[in-house]
Amino acid sequence: MSPRTRTVITMTLLGILLCGASAAHAGSTVMDSSWRPYSYLVYVGCANGGLGESLAVTGTTHFVTRTTTDGTMIAITFNGTGVGAESGDTYAARFATKTQGQVGPSEVASGSDTVLYLGQGNGAKLIAHSVFHITRLSDGSFAVSLSTFRETCRPT
Secondary structure (H helix, E strand, O other): OOHHHHHHHHHHHHHHHHHHHHHHOOOOOEEEEEEEEEEEEEEEOOOHHHOOEEEEEEEEEEEEEEEEOOEEEEEEEEEEEEEEOOOOOEEEEEEEEEEEEOOOOOOEEEEEEEEEEEEOOOOOEEEEEEEEEEEEOOOOOEEEEEEEEEEEEEOO
16 A cells, blocks of 8 residues: 555545544543554555565554544554565654544545654665545535645665
């Protein structure tokens, strides 16, 4: 899964979470925090000396949700490690997503997403950053727009 694809999936999930949290806790302040193990595969095009390779990533995800009458804030952080499928290179894997706003009909929530895959020693370094907006439409569906996406990938 590319960092861009993961960003779009994250934004969509955040939209759904924002909708559910706002509806479930309207009129009160509710805080929730949980830690969950998480693993996934990601393709890093500049890894393996620039040839590219998949990384098997495992770690822990921390979800924090705060819902008030003014809106909802969701923060997701991930800390883990990745191992290159062909090279065996190890990577520190980090991502952070923060979204906040109202998600009633025609309201917008905005957020940012940062992804880091940092090779140990001479390993590749990938940094991706995006800014996005989620709008809840009158039919209850969501429109997600990506206003900024930057990706820097440096091979060893």
